[in-house]
Every structure is written in structure tokens, then in C-alpha cells.
Amino acid sequence: MSDTLLPEQKARIKIDELLKKAGWDIISRNEYSDIYNACAITEALLTGNLEADYLLFVGGKAIGVLEAKRAENNLSVDVAEQAQNYTKSLPDWYQTWANPLPFVFLSNGETLLFRDMWEEDPTYIELKKMKTPKELVQMADIQSEYAALPALPPVGDKGLRQCQFDAIRQLELSFKQNENKALISLATGAGKTFTACTFTYRFLTYTSVRRVLFLVDRNNLGKQAEGEFTTYKLTESGEVFNSIYSVKRLTSIDDIQTSKVVISTIQRLFSAITGQTLAAVNDDDEDDYADSLYDAETEDEVTLEGKLLLPPDFFDLIIVDECHRSIYGKWQKVLKYFTNAKIIGLTATPTPEAEAFFNHNFVSNYTFEDSVRDGVNVPPRVYRIKTEVSEKGGTIKEDEKIFKKSKFTGKAEVVKNPQEEQYTTTQLDRAVVNKTEIKKVVQAYKDSIYTSLYPDRYPDWNYIPKTLFFAKSDSHADDIIEQIKEVFGKEFPDGLPEQYVQKITYNAGNSNELIRQLRNNKEFRIAVTVTLVATGTDVKPLECVVFMRDVASSVLYTQMKGRGCRRISDDNLQLVTPNAISKDCFYVIDAVGVTEHEHHIPQIHDGGDEPPVPVPSLQRLLELLALGNVSDEYLTLLSNYLAKCQNKGEAEDLAEWAEIAGITLKDFLDNLIEALEPDNCVTFQALAEQNQLPTFLKRLPPYTDINAPNTERKQLISKLITNNKARQKILEINAGFVKILMPGEDEVTYTGFSKEESETYIKTFEKYMDDNKDKIEALRIIYNEEDIPISHKMLEDLQTNLLKANGMYKPSYIWQNYKVVKADNSIVPLESKNELEALTNLIQIARYVYGKSKTLTSLFRGWRRGFNLYITPQHRSLDDDQIKLMEVIAEYIVQNGVVEQTDIFNGLGSTYAIGLVQTFGKENVNTELTKLAAFVLRDYTSKVA
DSSP: OOTTSOHHHHHHHHHHHHHHHTTOEEEETTTOOTTOSSEEEEEEEOGGGOEEEEEEEETTEEEEEEEEOOTTOOOOHHHHHHHHHHTTOOOTTSOBSSSSOSEEEEEOSSOEEEEETTSSSOOOEEOSSOOOHHHHHHHTTOOOTTTTOOOOOOBSTTSBOHHHHHHHHHHHHHHHTTOSEEEEEEOTTSOHHHHHHHHHHHHHHHSSOOOEEEEESSHHHHHHHHHHHHHOOOSSSOOOHHHHSOEEEOSSHHHHHHOSEEEEEHHHHHHHHTTOOOOOOOHHHHHHHHHHHHHOSOOOOOOOOSOOSSOTTSOSEEEETTGGGOTTTTTHHHHHHOTTOEEEEEESSOOHHHHHHTTTOEEEEEOHHHHHHTTSBOOEEEEEEEEHHHHHOEEEOTTOEEEEEETTTOOEEEEEOSSOEEEOTTTBTTTEEOHHHHHHHHHHHHHHIIIIIOTTSOOOGGGOOOEEEEOSSHHHHHHHHHHHHHHHHTTOTTOOOTTSEEEOSGGGSOHHHHHHHHHHOSSOOEEEESSTTSSSOOOTTOOEEEEOSOOOBHHHHHHHHGGGOBOOOHHHHHHHSTTOOOOSOEEEEESSSTTSSOOBOOOOOSSTTSOOOOOOOHHHHHHHHHTTOOOHHHHHHHHHHHHHHHHHSOHHHHHHHHHHHTSOHHHHHHHHHHHHSGGGOHHHHHHHHTTOOOGGGSOOOOOOOTTSOOHHHHHHTHHHHTOHHHHHHHHHHHHOEEEEESSOOOOEEEEEEOHHHHHHHHHHHHHHHHHTTTTSHHHHHHHHTOSOOOBHHHHHHHHHHHHHHOTTOOHHHHHHHHHHHOOSSOBOOOOSHHHHHOTTHHHHHHHHHTTSBSSBOOGGGTHHHHHHHHTSTTTOOOOHHHHHHHHHHHHHHHHHOBOOHHHHHHHHOHHHHHHHHHHHOGGGHHHHHHHHHHHHTSOOSOBOO
8 A cells, every 4th residue: 555645545545445345335415316225425515514425325215324434543432423423414405324324333444343323322333344235134124125235246357247237226216106017138248148147136135126037039049048047146145156056957847936036948847837748858859849949930929827837926127148039929928927037138239129029128229339449259251252154144954853842741852954044142042953053152262261361370171270161951961061071071081080070050069059159169169050040059169151142131140249258368269279370359240131131120010918929930820720710711711722833833842742632733722712711703703693502613602610511611612621632732832942053153253351341341440540540649749740759658649549439440441441342552562570560550541541651561561671771881880789679679669669768678578678778878768769769760762652
């Protein structure tokens, strides 16, 4: 502690520490608001022009005072009387739990005394530590839900991130203001689950919350959440969360009864509370089922009926992870069943529907841009790959042999294409598979790895950057893996390592283990998925995300892209990618144009609180019709499906169906439409006038009940419903076929970084540079060409300001974007490690932006010319050893800007610092360093005349 501090100040520092350790915020009286929980207001105003050193508040009301003295003060009776007088001197603008206040503390920084004024014979007792807010609330028997909440854990390496701190503070304030729902939006990688662990611990420990439900939409995310709870240590005692409160993933109804925190999918919770058997199912099978319920249109809204095994007040708090996926849609009644619970949503990509569900109560909106600025995440770079087919589609020639594969049955056969047809980019890999197109994209990606993306890395094919491919479907994923094995296999004479590329989809097996291996296994370099790894999954070493499927949804695109954004330390990255240097950005490899169009945000449906009515699939519809559900609604829906089949089906498939059903699909459909809408049908009217209508084509009797005969309606669709082969064939036509070319043709037409993105980036960056040319010292000097050396400190200040404005304003990233935008040779790439890491790149960027230099070139390209001028005899006389000394120092200056003797000592060591003193004299060292910098920091490559 500094000797310049007064004794009172030294005591205050120690007292402040006692209060902070016990969970009290220390604030001045002009800072106080409801945002604080437990706090000690310093120099609080009292009546009679008095001031309390610390006035203690819990739950928005005063509860006690603490009188502070210097260490030499023995806390005499006079001090005690002074403090006790303060408890009776509160002006009426303070809210209090009692007046006079019940609790008095005295401290000199070494000793802490406490007195409870409500005791029958109150005396001062010495405490080893300050009492916590919770202890005082219990002693005062305060019945207030949030009064015992202590100050939040501090922001820092061992505490919370600022964004987490802000989110929890606003959440607690929101609940104190009687909100029952809250939405926390934190960018991918910002620590949503850690934030949830923190507020869950606080609510369980300091409020009446006794049971918490943590809802996830996939089991692999449930495992991640369970892992986070079992390692969380920001507790009073420092013990891990699950040693204080039981945390379980739901496997039986007993888990719910015995756990403080239950982690579950909403589907599994529904099964548990309705008494259904909870078998120990495979996580991937259950996730597959849950995902199908989310995506499909076949399920009706769930209902809670009969004997339910949990009462509505069972859970006090429900946390909905990844709430943007609207898992409360058809399952909303499960959430609403727990009427007493407060509900908190967690997401990185809020949707209008999520906002509406949470009553638009945003307590945090921390964006991806915010996270990059704060160094939580790394920024993306887009690398575009275009092929002829991926941009324009292609042609299948007449009589060309192809594999025709049924999407419904999976069966394939070799056929001749009946006639020449064009296929579009949207049909690619869905209706038509061109494996040559896939191979060309994979090859282009491989070629870019050590040339365009990571030219600074040693090209070791065993350790390419961890890569995630997004495919359009499970079968497309298989096709991609086939081509990856062929393209990358050429670098492995003894065969591609077994785990080098693997599929992570529901059909691939243990997805949780595969994700763990992708995160930690050095041999596993490329993963291919559809959507399984798109949400929430944390793989920090992932550096490249390859889009081979387009995405319309802004929410899904952000989630998918976000898999690569997580920051990782250099050491941890090198454990799994040994030839890596650092992860300063991640690459979005765009092979479909996903980065080049707008993405839509799903809009809230118009049905108020009720979710939209789901539409049965054709397969489900045929089942319902066969069971007698022959209402106008279902018959009309059938006509819509059959019209689609008639339009999309190929002639040979429609002919086969006609042969099976004994009627053409067109005639069957016409009959159905005529029966449903007879007044609008000319054919119907003509036949009716001639009294030639078949019985089932006369106006259909109304549908009243499934138990009615409904004979005419059943007869109308009998040729389809009672003919199982006809049903199977129509399902096959509806699902469609994939034409697999053998092998197809394609050519790469473009590879390179996205010009559109770079142009937008450069425009924004140059505006910042123009706006700040007179505000930031280094920029002012360069813009005005002032004869002032640009110091290392100035450059650090410039870099700090740039990153504060935009986390993507890093010199190497700025440089790369200029290279993309400028088609000429004015941008010379950074190549060596020294060039890439030089802080003086900022000087060159500023010179280029302000038109002082016509090329953007590293100072490392020309500094020796300046150094040779510096050492010429007309400037100074140096021997060979001195020249070698100054050459090393010159290179250090080229790296860092103008430095002083202390910088040389700290950066290069005492040998060089002493050598400078011996050569030039101590009093001349800094002057000489400035002179040297004037030579070597000059731009010799492209000075504008």
C-alpha cells in the first residue's frame, strides 16, 4: 500500500475489501439506484449535516451503518456512540427496514466490531469477517424476495465478462420490478450457459427459488449445460455448483423430485409429467425425434390431460436455452402449465416470436459485433468459391445414363434420361446430384488452405485447420465426404487417416462423442453436418466453416456461421492444430452464395398466443383419411398434394401410378376437385344436366362426424386409399427422386475473398479514419505530415481506438480487405511473421488512406535502404560492432515505432540498452533513437510526388 496515503485512506481500502468479500457493492451516494442489490453508500447524508462513512442497504432499504476510523483508533465508546447516533439520524428520503437502524459496525481496517441493537442487552462483538447481506436479512427477519441478493461477482479473468455482468444485473432488476419473463440475448461464444449458472446459483441461494428447469432443444446441448454446472465455481465457498445443489439430466420422474436443477428437452419433460415411460433411449435417436417434431408439420399441439405427476407450482424458475427455435410453439402448454415459474430465454439470435413470448422484455442484447470488439469472439472472413454449375445450374442430356434414386424408398436404378433437361442451382444436390461440382468445390477449398487462407502456416496436411462443412441433407453429406476422401487422400500415400473426415448427423451414431472428438482429437480435421452442429455447440479450435447449402433464415445463418467464431488461446489451438500460429479470425467458405443475399427474420404468426395449426404430411394425411377423417378440410388438402404430384411427377412415374390405381392421377384429381367444388366446374354442370353423374360425384353430403358412414366421401378416394401400392407410389412421387449424374461436368469460375463484403468494410473503415484524422495523435501527424516521430505509445493508442470502434479493425484484416478491393498491384501482401505482426503497419495503412503513399507496403520491405543512409559516414561514424547493434535496434523500431532506452531494455534486453549508452552517451540515447527512426520509418517504396 502506498506510503503517500493518509491513515484514514489506508483503513478505508481495507474496510472496502472486507465489504466486497462479503457481497457488498461500494458506491457513492450519487450512484445509488435500484440496479444495486446489497450496497454500502459512502459519505451518506444524514440529518444535522452529518455523514455516515458507510450506510448499508439491502433490498432498496437501509439496514445498518459502518463507522470507519484510522488503524490507530481503538474504536472507543465515543466512536460507538457516534455510530449509534447515526442509526437515529436518517432523513425521510431514505427507505428503511426499521428506524432506528438495527445494525452497527465499527472498523479501523484491522478490527471489525458489530452490534445488534435489537438484542435485549446489545454489546459489541468482534467479527473475523463482515456479515453478508443474507445474514443481515435473516437476522432482521426481512420477508422480501430479493433483499438477500449480494453484489454480483466482479468482472475479470476469474469472474464474469462485462456482458454477463450487465445481463444478470438487468435480469435481477427486471424481476425486482415484477416482470415474470425476460429475454437474454448474448452473442454466440459470449457464455450464455455460464451466465445461466450464475443467476441460477444466485436465485437458489438468495431467493425463494427452490427448483429450476433448464430446457434444451437437443440432448448434446443438455450434456454441455450439465458439464457447465458441474464445473461452475463462482459460489460463496468456492465449491462447484453440483456439490451444493443437485443437477441432473432427466431420465426418470425421480430425477425431478430429487434435483434442484433439472436439465431436459421439453418433449422428455412432457413424457415425464404425463406418466409415460422414460426409457434410457439413445441421445441421438431422441434428438432425431425431437428435431423431427420441430421441423415437421405432422404433429398437433400437445395437451396435458389426465393424471399429471407434477403440480403447476413445482418449478419456480424455467430457463429456455436457444429459445429462438420456438420450442414453446406446439409445446407451449407445457411451459404455461407451470403457472408460478418465472421464465428466462437465452439466445444469440432473437426472433420476433421469441421477443413476443417474453413480453419484449430484453434484459440484454449483446451482439456479435459487440463480442468481436470486446475480444470475446474473432471476426469472420468470407472466401468465395464459384463453379459453373453452382452459379447457373446445368444440363442433363437426352439418353444420358443416370442413377435415379427414390427419396421415399432409397432405392436406385440406372436409367436413361428420357429428354434433355435443365436443372437450376436450387435443384442441385436436392433433385440432381453432380458429384463433379462437389469435387471441384472441395478441391478449390483444399488449394486455398495454405495459399490464400493460411499462407503463414507450414503446409502439413495432417493438420489442416479444423473445418465444418454444412450439407443440404444426410445423403449430400455422404457425397461431400466421398469427395473429401478422394481429394485430400492424394496427400496420404498410405491412405487418409481413419478419423480425418467424419459425418456428424443423427444417422452417424454418437454425435456427442463425435463433437467431443472434433474439439479435442488432432486426427479429426473435417466434420460434415446438416444442422446438428448449427446451434449452441462449442468447438473453439474450429477455424473454417464451409457452406455447401444456402440458408434463407437470418437466425439459422447466424447460428451456423457462429460455430467458427469462438476465441481460443494460441497454446490450446496448437494442442489440436500444431502448425497453427493463432486464431485471429475464422473463414466462411461460401460455395453457394449464402453471404451474398439478405436473410429473412422469421415473423411472428398472427394467431395471438396460440401456435399456428400444423399441416399433416401426405403420409399422415393418407393415414387419417383411411381412418375415416374425410372432412372437406382433409379432402381439399389431399387435392393440393395430388396437384403438386401431377405437376412435378415424371411421365413414367405417373403412368405407373395410373396402371396401379386403374385411373390416371389427373382424372382422379379432377373427380376430387369436382366433388368438392361442383358449382365452379363446367364438367360437373354438363354431366348433371344430362343426369350422367356417378353416385360419388353428386354433391357430397356434409361431413358431420367420423363415426358417420360418409360412404360417398370414402368412395370418392377409394382407388387411392384402399390400394396400398397406389398409396406407396404416390408417396414416392410426392417425395421426389434424385438424379445422380455419372459423374457430371463442372468447372471452377472464381475463388477469392468476397469483394462486396470487403468494399463495405473498407468504406466504413475509411470513414472512421476521416472522422478521426484530427482526434487521434498518430493520425493527425500522418495526415498533416508533421515532423513529429510516431512513437510506440502513439501506435498502441491508435490500435486501441481502432479496436474499440470495431473489433475487426486489425491491421492484417484491413490489409487483406484492401487487397481484395484493389484489382491492381498497389497492395503488397504481408508475408513474413515480422510483416504480419508489425505495429507500424498502422503507419502504412494511414499513409495509404490519406493519400500520402500510392501503395500499401510493409516498412520491412524498404527499411534497410533507410538504415544504410543512417550509417553513412556523413551522418555518423560507427564501427562494425556498433553497426550490428544498431541494425538490430533499427529492425525493432520498424516493428514497434519510435522507442526510448527503457523500451530497448524491456524489449531487447540489457546488452542492447548498455550498448546504446556506450556508443552515444546516456544523455543522447533517446535523441539518437529518434534520428534512427526518422530514417527507417520513412516509406521508400511508394512516396506520392
